[in-house]
Amino acid sequence: MENKQLLRAIKMRHSRRSFQDKMIPADMLVSAIDQINETAGLHIQLLLNNPEAFDSLKKSYGMFRGVRHLIALVGSSDDPYLYEKLGYYGEMLVLRATASDLATCWVGGTYSKNDCRCQLLPHEELVAVIAVGYGEETISMKEKVITSVIHRRHKTYAQCTKLEGTPPEWFKYGVEAALLAPSALNAQPVIFTWKASTAYASIPEKRKIEQVDLGIAKYHFELGAGCGEFGWGNHAGFTVNDNV
Numbered sequence: 001m002e003n004k005q006l007l008r009a010i011k012m013r014h015s016r017r018s019f020q021d022k023m024i025p026a027d028m029l030v031s032a033i034d035q036i037n038e039t040a041g042l043h044i045q046l047l048l049n050n051p052e053a054f055d056s057l058k059k060s061y062g063m064f065r066g067v068r069h070l071i072a073l074v075g076s077s078d079d080p081y082l083y084e085k086l087g088y089y090g091e092m093l094v095l096r097a098t099a100s101d102l103a104t105c106w107v108g109g110t111y112s113k114n115d116c117r118c119q120l121l122p123h124e125e126l127v128a129v130i131a132v133g134y135g136e137e138t139i140s141m142k143e144k145v146i147t148s149v150i151h152r153r154h155k156t157y158a159q160c161t162k163l164e165g166t167p168p169e170w171f172k173y174g175v176e177a178a179l180l181a182p183s184a185l186n187a188q189p190v191i192f193t194w195k196a197s198t199a200y201a202s203i204p205e206k207r208k209i210e211q212v213d214l215g216i217a218k219y220h221f222e223l224g225a226g227c228g229e230f231g232w233g234n235h236a237g238f239t240v241n242d243n244v
């Protein structure tokens with residue numbers, strides 16, 4: 001899928017919590033998941049017709065309705081960058097789904113892990129899931145209220161950057177794309193630093209789940225900048241392509 005389509009998907013994407021009872025075109029997602037797993041050494045899985053993971057009102061707090069299909073974000077707990085990788089590649093799948101007119105929602109804790117029918121090999125961990133499907137055509141008042149509570153004001157460019165000198169235009173484009181990235185409780189913990197002619201991405205390391213947010217934000221930044229990629233890990237630098 002071309003970067004232009006994914007950049008459009010960044011602007012189109014909104015978390016949805018109410019889904020239609022419809023089958024989704026699984027082939028596209030399965031193909032992308034297989035490629036990611038091979039490239040990144042992960043064990044991400046598409047779970048079709050697994051509504052049990054969201055059937056418990058106690059777990060979901062009534063925030064979701066009609067969830068049937070999930071992307072289970074699974075990988076080896078021995079991988080020091082597991083959470084970040086699952087954020088990065090999970091958001092890659094979210095934007096691909098968005099570009100294909102599917103609705104999605106990142107879910108960290110408001111679902112039943114015990115009822116999630118993913119396969120866990122020894123030393124593997126289920127970190128989070130992504131609800132995926134066709135969103136309800138009409139957004140209910142309840143969903144609007146939940147969205148308004150969770151997605152309060154976004155941080156500004158100034159609040160998410162630390163600048164020593166004047167960065168190039170691609171840095172600005174990268175940060176603007178990252179500001180549209182989902183994050184737990186919409187906290188947007190990732191800070192982008194420009195120092196000594198290099199861009200860096202970092203989180204405060206308060207909560208492990210923020211490593212997922214770091215991976216998501218890095219992927220958005222890379223799409224927006226369009227000229228390179230970050231290394232793995234907190235405070236990792238951005239490598240600009242040779243042809244820039």
